[in-house]
Amino acid sequence: MGEWKHGEISYLKANRAACDLCGHPIARRYWAATTGGAERMFCSPEHEQLYETYWLPRYGRKVT
DSSP states (O other), rough: OEEEEEOOOOOOSSSOOBTTTOOBOSSSSEEEEEEEEEEEEHHHHHHHHHHHIIIHHHHOOOOO
16 A cells, blocks of 8 residues: 655756656656555556556566
């Protein structure tokens, strides 16, 4: 289970955050959840669910 969080907005630092499932850029608000042993950022709770039910069983953990 995750929660909504707000990312930092700064004119000095570029925001390069992206959804861990679809890759869309995350501007301000994101869904943070611990899946696969690490905290991940998603653009919605539905993408967290897809990550757990589709991506992990099919492809395994994302190598970082």
